[in-house]
Amino acid sequence: MQEHDDKGAIARLISMVERPSSRERQDLEDWLAGQAEAGFVVGVTGAPGSGKSTLVDRLLGQIRATDERVAVLAVDPSSPFSGGAILGDRVRMQGHTQDAGVYIRSLATRGHLGGLTVSVPRIVRLLEALSFPWVLVETVGVGQVEIEITGEADATVVVVNPGWGDSIQANKAGLMEIADIFVINKADRPGLRDTRRDLENMLEMSPSDRRPPIVETTATNGEGVDALFATLAEFKGELEASGELSRRRAARRLAEFDRLVMAMLHQAVERAMSGSDLRERVRDGSLTPLKAAAELVGSIDVSLEREERE
Numbered sequence: 482m483q484e485h486d487d488k489g490a491i492a493r494l495i496s497m498v499e500r501p502s503s504r505e506r507q508d509l510e511d512w513l514a515g516q517a518e519a520g521f522v523v524g525v526t527g528a529p530g531s532g533k534s535t536l537v538d539r540l541l542g543q544i545r546a547t548d549e550r551v552a553v554l555a556v557d558p559s560s561p562f563s564g565g566a567i568l569g570d571r572v573r574m575q576g577h578t579q580d581a582g583v584y585i586r587s588l589a590t591r592g593h594l595g596g597l598t599v600s601v602p603r604i605v606r607l608l609e610a611l612s613f614p615w616v617l618v619e620t621v622g623v624g625q626v627e628i629e630i631t632g633e634a635d636a637t638v639v640v641v642n643p644g645w646g647d648s649i650q651a652n653k654a655g656l657m658e659i660a661d662i663f664v665i666n667k668a669d670r671p672g673l674r675d676t677r678r679d680l681e682n683m684l685e686m687s688p689s690d691r692r693p694p695i696v697e698t699t700a701t702n703g704e705g706v707d708a709l710f711a712t713l714a715e716f717k718g719e720l721e722a723s724g725e726l727s728r729r730r731a732a733r734r735l736a737e738f739d740r741l742v743m744a745m746l747h748q749a750v751e752r753a754m755s756g757s758d759l760r761e762r763v764r765d766g767s768l769t770p771l772k773a774a775a776e777l778v779g780s781i782d783v784s785l786e787r788e789e790r791e
């Protein structure tokens with residue numbers, strides 16, 4: 482019973498954080514400001530169907546075996562018309578729903594993927610503050626925004642599968658640059674060796690001095706997941722010892738600041754746009770685009786208070 486109450490409370494706090502602005506959120510913000518960034522955030526990314534959810538589910542088991550609490554954010558790009566993937570994730574991770582030490586949340590993007598780059602880091606921050614030493618963020622590594630979200634993690638795990646060209650796909654998508662650890666999942670399938678060789682060759686060519694480890698897993702039966710967890714724990718230790726963890730976090734805070742500024746300006750512009758006839762006047766030629774733009778920008782009210790009143 483207790484667990485259910487806690488999970489309900491976390492869900493309410495998350496929706497508060499997701500809302501663009503509200504009075505409660507400012508109280509929450511004040512509280513968050515006093516909390517340490519105490520969690521280790523792991524991004525798990527890869528093509529749809531590569532086995533990320535199955536793997537995350539297994540990782541939960543490994544983490545729980547150490548008795549530490551863990552939260553999962555599954556960022557799902559499915560359209561509002563196909564909630565299937567979200568349900569799938571829930572069902573797959575079901576083994577842990579009764580466990581008070583596990584919190585799982587799917588974030589549907591509802592066709593507004595861009596907004597997630599603003600809300601995901603904030604939700605992650607909230608979960609850290611709510612005493613989850615591990616936060617796993619599952620994203621589909623297919624586009625710029627997903628990669629941006631994944632890049633927000635302390636450590637990034639890129640999942641590929643055996644099969645010709647999969648690692649090349651990962652390279653094209655820009656996943657090579659953000660990977661701290663590679664997982665070849667579905668190691669039970671043919672083509673494992675070729676994929677490992679492909680990956681190694683590609684990493685050989687990368688200018689970075691650190692060579693990401695490659696771990697082979699079969700998420701469906703759990704094989705190799707203990708090795709993945711060990712690799713992850715070791716990497717965490719390295720990041721902490723070298724000071725790289727604090728550097729990454731400082732960079733993340735700056736990136737979040739930049740994105741929030743842009744998001745707030747964007748909202749303010751949209752508000753100003755929707756209440757003006759400037760577009761009409763530009764279209765019919767009664768005002769030059771430059772004059773109209775200057776007028777619009779001059780009329781922008783970016784204060785959060787205004788947002789709250791509306």
Ligand SMILES: Nc1nc2c(ncn2[C@@H]2O[C@H](COP(=O)(O)OP(=O)(O)O)[C@@H](O)[C@H]2O)c(=O)[nH]1
Pocket residue numbers: 527528529530531532533534535536569573666667668669670698699700701702
């Ligand atoms: N053969 C095999 N199938 C797997 C493995 N891991 C996941 N799958 C299957 O691949 C499908 C997609 O898995 P899912 O975890 O939903 O992938 P996601 O879209 O990346 O989250 C499911 O049918 C899984 O059962 C694996 O290691 N081996």
Ligand SMILES: [Mg+2]
Pocket residue numbers: 533534535570619
């Ligand atoms: Mg999934």
